[in-house]
Amino acid sequence: xxxxxxxxxxxxxxxxxxxxxxxxxxxxxxxxxxxxxxxxxxxxxxxxxxxxxxxxxxxxxxxxxxxxxxxxxxxxxxxxxxxxxxxxxxxxxxxxxxxxxxxxxxxxxxxxxxxxxxxxxxxxxxxxxxxxxxxxxxxxxxxxxxxxxxxxxxxxxxxxxxxxxxxxxxxxxxxxxxxxxxxxxxxxxxxxxxxxxxxxxxxxxxxxxxxxxxxxxxxxxxxxxxxxxxxxxxxxxxxxxxxxxxx
Numbered sequence: 001x002x003x004x005x006x007x008x009x010x011x012x013x014x015x016x017x018x019x020x021x022x023x024x025x026x027x028x029x030x031x032x033x034x035x036x037x038x039x040x041x042x043x044x045x046x047x048x049x050x051x052x053x054x055x056x057x058x059x060x061x062x063x064x065x066x067x068x069x070x071x072x073x074x075x076x077x078x079x080x081x082x083x084x085x086x087x088x089x090x091x092x093x094x095x096x097x098x099x100x101x102x103x104x105x106x107x108x109x110x111x112x113x114x115x116x117x118x119x120x121x122x123x124x125x126x127x128x129x130x131x132x133x134x135x136x137x138x139x140x141x142x143x144x145x146x147x148x149x150x151x152x153x154x155x156x157x158x159x160x161x162x163x164x165x166x167x168x169x170x171x172x173x174x175x176x177x178x179x180x181x182x183x184x185x186x187x188x189x190x191x192x193x194x195x196x197x198x199x200x201x202x203x204x205x206x207x208x209x210x211x212x213x214x215x216x217x218x219x220x221x222x223x224x225x226x227x228x229x230x231x232x233x234x235x236x237x238x239x240x241x242x243x244x245x246x247x
Contacts (some may be wrong), residue, residue: 005205009199010069010072013073016192017134020104024186024241026241028100028130030240032127034099034100035059036058038197039100044106045065046104047070047073048081055078062081062082062083064085065149066086069142072142078152083178088115093120097124100129102132103130104132104165106213114194116176116177117171117177120177123246124246126246127246132241133184133242135237135238137236137237145235147235151222151225155210156207165193186236187237189234189235190237193231194232196241198222204245205229
């Protein structure tokens, strides 16, 4: 879709983007039989939201991220992680060396077929592929937050990025070279100051890719509505995980 996260404020992205439920990462680690020293590749790693959950497990993490601004923040915040410039379609690793590949909220940006071929190349036999998704639970929103959600949905509804993201709401069909996907969901909460809600939305590719005038109008409206909310808000979320293994 041609979107580059170099147009997004990487510091805001690091501070405001939701992370993933620890139980979701633990489930993948257990199913993948990760051990201390296992090599896990974090594709489209951003500023390390998912990598932060991996480090305490004692695995070796290689973060692959195309956006220079995101890599710079990641390297500063997570010095124990090896950071590489690259994409899902051209992963800068040799064949069969990875015990697992994980992707956090990003597979909808990839060339699906090329990414699956490349991921299979770098995975060892029976290595795990885990697609993590950070998703809002709209049913748990209070009235003020729901009003913001309605405004956002109205503005971004026609975005091709949103359509692509929605296409992953169901687990992927079986992909050649991998076992069938299994999905698990884990509840979590994303807490942040209400005054930063507009900044949070501005870090999303669906909003950042809007025409400048439409984006400015939307963010101004979010700030107006957020001013009526409590100082701190809890956003109900869930971490969906689609897990399969290289055959």
